Amino acid sequence: MKRTLTVLAVVITAVAAGGTWYVHSKQPVRDGQAQIANLQKAVNVRYDERGVPHIKAQNETDMYRAQGYVHAQDRLFQMEMLRRLARGELAEVLGPKLLETDRLFRTLRIREHADAYVTGIDKQSSSWRALEAYLDGINQYQASHAKPVEFDLLGIESRPFTAEDSVSVVGYMAYSFAAAFRTEPVLTYVRDKLGANYLKVFDLDWHPQGVVGQVNLATSDWKDLNAIARISQQALVEAGLPQFEGSNAWVIAGNRSQSGKPLLAGDPHIRFAVPAVWYEAQLSAPGFELYGHHQALNPFASLGHNLDFGWSMTMFQNDDLDLIAEKVNPANANQVWFNGQWVDLKTTEQEIRVKGEAPVKLTLRQSPHGPIINDALGVSGGNTPIAMWWAFLETQNPLLDGFYQINRADSLAKMRSAAAKIQAPGLNLVWANAKGDIGWWAAAQLPKRPAGANPNFILDGSTAEANKNGFYPFSDNPQEENPARGYIVSANFQPVSPTAMEIPGYYNLPDRGQRLDQQLADNSVKWNLDNSQALQLDTATGYGPRLLAPLLTLLREVVTAPEERALLEQLAAWKGDHSLDSTSATLFNQLVYQLTFCAMHDELGDAFFDNLLSTRVLDVALPRLAAEADSLWWDNLSTPTIESRADIVKEAWQASIAHLKQTLGNDPASWSWGKAHTLTHGHPLGQQKLLGKLFNVGPFAAPGGHETPNNLSARVGPAPWQVVYGPSTRRLIDFADPAHSLGINPVGQSGVLFDRHYADQAQTYIQGGYLPQHFEESEVAANTKGTLTLLPAQ
Numbered sequence: 001m002k003r004t005l006t007v008l009a010v011v012i013t014a015v016a017a018g019g020t021w022y023v024h025s026k027q028p029v030r031d032g033q034a035q036i037a038n039l040q041k042a043v044n045v046r047y048d049e050r051g052v053p054h055i056k057a058q059n060e061t062d063m064y065r066a067q068g069y070v071h072a073q074d075r076l077f078q079m080e081m082l083r084r085l086a087r088g089e090l091a092e093v094l095g096p097k098l099l100e101t102d103r104l105f106r107t108l109r110i111r112e113h114a115d116a117y118v119t120g121i122d123k124q125s126s127s128w129r130a131l132e133a134y135l136d137g138i139n140q141y142q143a144s145h146a147k148p149v150e151f152d153l154l155g156i157e158s159r160p161f162t163a164e165d166s167v168s169v170v171g172y173m174a175y176s177f178a179a180a181f182r183t184e185p186v187l188t189y190v191r192d193k194l195g196a197n198y199l200k201v202f203d204l205d206w207h208p209q210g211v212v213g214q215v216n217l218a219t220s221d222w223k224d225l226n227a228i229a230r231i232s233q234q235a236l237v238e239a240g241l242p243q244f245e246g247s248n249a250w251v252i253a254g255n256r257s258q259s260g261k262p263l264l265a266g267d268p269h270i271r272f273a274v275p276a277v278w279y280e281a282q283l284s285a286p287g288f289e290l291y292g293h294h295q296a297l298n299p300f301a302s303l304g305h306n307l308d309f310g311w312s313m314t315m316f317q318n319d320d321l322d323l324i325a326e327k328v329n330p331a332n333a334n335q336v337w338f339n340g341q342w343v344d345l346k347t348t349e350q351e352i353r354v355k356g357e358a359p360v361k362l363t364l365r366q367s368p369h370g371p372i373i374n375d376a377l378g379v380s381g382g383n384t385p386i387a388m389w390w391a392f393l394e395t396q397n398p399l400l401d402g403f404y405q406i407n408r409a410d411s412l413a414k415m416r417s418a419a420a421k422i423q424a425p426g427l428n429l430v431w432a433n434a435k436g437d438i439g440w441w442a443a444a445q446l447p448k449r450p451a452g453a454n455p456n457f458i459l460d461g462s463t464a465e466a467n468k469n470g471f472y473p474f475s476d477n478p479q480e481e482n483p484a485r486g487y488i489v490s491a492n493f494q495p496v497s498p499t500a501m502e503i504p505g506y507y508n509l510p511d512r513g514q515r516l517d518q519q520l521a522d523n524s525v526k527w528n529l530d531n532s533q534a535l536q537l538d539t540a541t542g543y544g545p546r547l548l549a550p551l552l553t554l555l556r557e558v559v560t561a562p563e564e565r566a567l568l569e570q571l572a573a574w575k576g577d578h579s580l581d582s583t584s585a586t587l588f589n590q591l592v593y594q595l596t597f598c599a600m601h602d603e604l605g606d607a608f609f610d611n612l613l614s615t616r617v618l619d620v621a622l623p624r625l626a627a628e629a630d631s632l633w634w635d636n637l638s639t640p641t642i643e644s645r646a647d648i649v650k651e652a653w654q655a656s657i658a659h660l661k662q663t664l665g666n667d668p669a670s671w672s673w674g675k676a677h678t679l680t681h682g683h684p685l686g687q688q689k690l691l692g693k694l695f696n697v698g699p700f701a702a703p704g705g706h707e708t709p710n711n712l713s714a715r716v717g718p719a720p721w722q723v724v725y726g727p728s729t730r731r732l733i734d735f736a737d738p739a740h741s742l743g744i745n746p747v748g749q750s751g752v753l754f755d756r757h758y759a760d761q762a763q764t765y766i767q768g769g770y771l772p773q774h775f776e777e778s779e780v781a782a783n784t785k786g787t788l789t790l791l792p793a794q
Contacts, residue, residue: 023754025146028073031786036069036140038133039792045070046784050771051749051757053788054282054780063285064130064299066790068137071279071294074750074757077148078275079138079296080156081684083165086172087111091360092353093154099360100231100376102352106362107376110171111164113393118163127300127404128163134299135161149753150685155355166297170399173295174392174425176243176271179506180321180455181232183615185225186608188458194603197632201621204456224374225386225458226607231376243271245725246492246508247314248536248709249430250520251438256486258528259736262432265532266303266312267727269711274683274697274759275751277728278303280743282775290407291741291775293729300403303731305741307775308410309433310733314490316426316442317616319504320391322455324369325384327462336385337462338368345372345385369466370394387461389468391424395445398423402443412437412481419443420474426505428490434735440488442478442495445471446503455504476501487520489513509619511543512707529732529742536730537768538709543623544576544588550627551649558650564657567668578705580674585705587671590660590719592622594652599625599633613716619707663719674701677714679723679766681747681759697747697759700766702726710768730770739779742770 030047041058043066048054053070057063072079084090088105090098105111121128139160147158191199246269257263270277278293283301292301303312329335335342346366351359365372369387402421406429409415415431419441422429426444431437449455453465460466478495480488491513497503519525519535552572559568567587574584596618601609612618625631634645664671680698685691702723704710714721726746733741746765750757764771774780 023149026149026752027755028750028752030788033789033791034069035791035793036065036137037793038136039065039790041792043790045788045790046780047786047788048774048780048783049785050280050745050761051755052280052282052774054284054774054784056284058285060126060285060288061129061133063283063288064133065137065140067281067283067294067299068134068139069141069790070137070281070788071134071296072138072141073145074752074755075275075279075296076138076142076751077150077684078751079161079165080151082169082172082296083161086168087114087165088352092355093156095355096357099352099354103362104228104231104376105172105175106350106352107364107371107373108171108175108388108390109364109366109371109393110168110175114164114167114171117167117397121163121400125401127400130299130404131163131166131400135163135166135297138297153685153691161297167399169295169297171392173244177315177317177425178321178390179317179616180319180323182229182611183506183617184323184456184458185229186604186611186615187456187617189225189604189608191457194632198603201625201628201631201633202617203620203624204454204617224377226611228373228376228386229611230607243725244315244425245269245271245713246711247312247428248489248491248512248516248711248727249312249314249428250487250489250516251430251432251440252520252527253438253482253486254436256523256525256527257734257736258526259734261434261734261736262436262438263527263529263532263735264305264310264312264430264432264733265536265731266314266430267536267711267730268303268313268315269713269725270728271725272679272681272723272728272746274681274686274695274747275749276681276745276747278745280745280749280773282780288408291773292407293731298403300400300407302403303729304407305731305733305738307434307738309415309431310735310738310741311406311409311415311429311431312731313430314428315492316428316444316495317492317505317507318426318442318444318446319455319506320424320426320444320447322369322389322466323373323458324367324387324389324461324466325458326367326369326372326387327460328383328385336367339464339467343368367461369461386458387466389466391445391447394447394468395423395471397445412439415439416441416479416481428495430488430490432733432735434738437482438488439481440479440490444477445474446477447471449504472501478503485521489516489520491516506616508616509543509707511541511546512709512711515540515542516709529734532732533730533742533768533770536709536727536732537704539579539704540575540577541705541708542576543619543707544574544585547592547623547626548572548574548588554646554649555653558646559653563668564653567657576708578673578677578703578708580672580701580703582673583668583671585673586660586664586676586719587656587668589677589705589714589721590656591652593716593718594655594659595626595649596622596716598636598648598652598655602637603633618716659718673705674703676720677702677705677712677723678720679712679726681762695753697762700762702766703768731773732770739775741773741775743773744770 043057046054088102091102249266252263254260282291289306290304292304326336329342350362367387370389372385398421405418422443423445431439448469476499492508493510493513494507578585629645636643678699679702683695686696702712704712706713712723712726731743745761748757748759
C-alpha cells in the first residue's frame with residue numbers, strides 16, 4: 001500500500017508539474033530579451049499594469065516589426081480565427097458545422113479580392129513596408145514559440161500570415177457592416193408578398209406603384225434568400241469574433257470645454273468576444289508617436305491619439321451592398337440578361353477542406369453585377385440567381401495608405417485627405433487637435449444609382465436599375481469642420497449631405513444621437529472628463545417612452561388586475577432608464593418582443609420573422625406600428641376574426657406578464673434589469689459547455705440597453721437577454737492634457753488563457769470604470785511591470 005501510494009503521489013506530482021509547464025510555455029513573455037531577425041537596432045518594449053506594450057524603436061520599420069511580435073504573443077489565436085473566417089477556412093479546423101459559414105465567405109469573394117488587391121499594391125510605399133515588417137514580426141514570433149492552447153485543442157498547424165490575410169480580415173469587417181444581407185430579403189418579401197400597406201410601417205423611401213417594377217420570385221427563391229439571410233446572421237453571431245454594430249463619438253471645441261481645448265470622446269459598438277477587438281499599444285520612433293487601438297493583422301491604429309491630435313470612428317451605415325435578381329435565359333441556364341443581351345455567367349471551382357471528412361467541392365458563379373450569392377447554399381437552388389454588388393469589391397479602396405496617413409494626420413487638411421482614401425466600408429471619422437480644430441468626415445465612396453432605383457429591395461438585374469453610374473466625389477459626403485455650435489456628434493443616425501443628395505442606408509434610430517445632442521447642445525455646461533464619463537455611461541433612451549405613448553390609453557383599458565395596474569403605472573412613469581435595478585426596463589423589453597411577435601409573426605412565418613428581429617428597420621417600425629390603429633399588421637391572419645390593435649396589445653401584455661413570472665419569478669420586484677440582462681464575453685471555443693467555463697468571461701449584470709448611450713444591446717427576444725454588443729472601449733481625451741487620457745478594455749489586453757491580463761479589466765468595465773492610458777515617458781517608466789528588449793539576431 002505504501003509503495004502504491006508513493007507511486008500515485010509521484011504520478012500526480014508529475015502530471016501537475018507537466019500541466020504547470022504546459023500552461024507556462026503558452027504564456028506571453030513580458031520581461032527579458034529576445035532576438036529577432038531583420039531588426040536594425042534594439043527595440044525597447046515596456047509593459048504597464050494592464051499589459052499594454054509601450055514600444056520604443058529607433059526607426060519606423062523596427063517599430064512595426066516589434067509591434068507584430070508583441071501583438072502575436074497576446075493575440076495569435078484571434079489572428080488565426082479571423083483570417084480563417086474571412087477566407088472561408090474554418091471547417092478545416094472546426095469541422096462540418098462550419099461548412100455553411102465557409103461557403104458564405106467563399107461566395108462573398110473576399111479571398112479573391114484580397115489576393116488581387118495585394119498584387120496591385122505599390123510595394124515601395126511606406127504603408128506596404130510597414131505591413132511587411134509587422135507581418136514578419138508576427139511570423140517570427142509564431143515560428144519561435146509554443147502554439148496557443150487553442151491550436152493544440154483544434155489541431156491547427158501553424159502557417160505564415162500574409163498581406164492577403166490582412167486584407168481579407170478587412171473584408172470580414174466590411175461584411176459585418178453590410179446590413180443588406182439581413183434586411184433586403186425580408187423587406188422585398190413584405191413588399192411583393194404582403195403589399196404596400198404592410199410596408200408603410202417601415203418608413204422607407206419606396207414607390208408603391210414601382211418606378212421600375214417588381215422582382216417576381218418563386219417560392220424556392222424565397223426559401224433560398226431566407227437561408228442565406230440566416231447563414232449571414234449565424235456567421236456573425238456564432239463566430240465568436242468581433243463584428244462592428246454601431247458607435248458613439250463626439251468632439252467638443254475649446255469654447256465649450258472647461259479646459260479651453262477640444263475634448264474627444266469615442267466608444268465604437270462592437271460584438272463582445274474573448275479576446276476583445278482592440279489591442280492597445282503605444283508606438284514610438286523618431287518623428288512618430290501614437291497611442292493606438294489596433295485590430296488583429298492590421299499594423300495601423302483604427303483609433304488613436306498623441307499630444308497633437310486624435311480621432312475616433314463610428315459606422316456610417318450607408319448601404320454599400322445591393323442584391324440583384326438576374327433574369328435567366330430559358331434556353332441556357334448559364335446566361336443572364338444584361339444591357340440588352342444574354343451574357344455568360346463566369347464559373348470557378350473551389351474546394352473547402354473539412355476536418356474529419358472529405359473536401360467539399362464548391363461551384364461559384366458571377367454575373368456582370370457581381371457574385372451569385374445563391375452559391376452560398378452549396379447548390380444552384382431556386383429559379384433566380386441573386387447577384388451581389390458590393391462596394392468593397394468594386395472600389396479601389398486604398399485602405400492601407402488611408403489609415404497610415406490617418407495615424408499621422410495632425411491637421412484638418414491631412415485628415416480630410418486621408419479620409420478620402422477610405423472607400424469601403426463606410427466610416428465616420430471624428431477628429432480633434434490640440435490647436436483647437438474639430439472635424440467629422442463620412443468616409444465612403446458612394447455609388448450613383450439610377451433614378452428610381454431603391455436599394456432597400458432586391459433589384460431587377462434585367463433592367464438598368466441595378467447598374468451603377470460611377471461614384472460621387474468625396475466632397476459630396478456628409479462632413480463638418482469647426483462648426484459654429486462648438487461640437488460634433490456622430491451616433492449612426494442618418495446624416496445630411498452638403499449637396500442634399502439622398503444616401504441610402506440602414507441607419508440606427510435617431511434617439512441615441514438625439515439624447516447625446518440634447519445634452520451637448522446645453523451651453524450652460526462646460527465639458528470635462530468627469531461629465532463626459534457620465535454621458536458615455538448614460539443608460540436612458542427616449543425610445544421606450546416614445547413607443548409606449550400611443551399604447552398607454554389602450555393598456556389602461558385592458559389591464560385590470562390591481563397588481564398589474566401598478567406595474568402599468570410604473571411603466572407609464574418610466575423615463576427610459578435601463579439601470580440595474582429597473583423593473584420597468586425588463587417589462588418594456590419583454591413587451592416589445594411580444595408586441596412584435598403577436599403583430600408580425602403570423603404574416604412572416606418563423607424564418608422571415610427571425611430575420612426581421614436582426615434588422616435595424618424593426619426599430620424604426622415599432623413606434624410607427626404602435627401609433628397606427630388601423631395597420632393591417634394588427635390582424636392575426638391565422639384566426640377567422642379580425643383583431644384590432646387593442647386585441648393584440650392585450651394579448652402581448654398578458655403574454656409578457658406570464659413569461660416574466662415563469663422566467664424571473666412571481667414577484668415583479670424580482671424582475672430587475674440586472675437579473676434579466678447579462679453580459680458574457682464569449683470565446684470561439686466557449687460555445688461548448690465545458691470549454692465555456694474555461695474560456696468565457698462572465699456573466700455580469702449589465703446596465704444600459706438597446707440604443708442607450710451606454711449601448712449594451714441584446715437581440716430583440718424574450719427574457720432573459722444576453723448582451724451581444726456594446727462599447728468596445730470608452731476613450732476620453734482632453735487636448736489640454738492629452739497625456740492623461742482615459743480608456744477601458746471590456747475584458748483584458750491578452751487573449752492567452754490563464755494570463756493575468758486575460759480578463760483583468762472586465763469587472764471595472766461593467767461597473768463603468770476608466771483607467772489611465774499612459775503616454776508620458778515618466779509615467780510609462782513609473783508604471784512599467786516588465787521590459788522586453790528585442791535585439792537584432794546575430
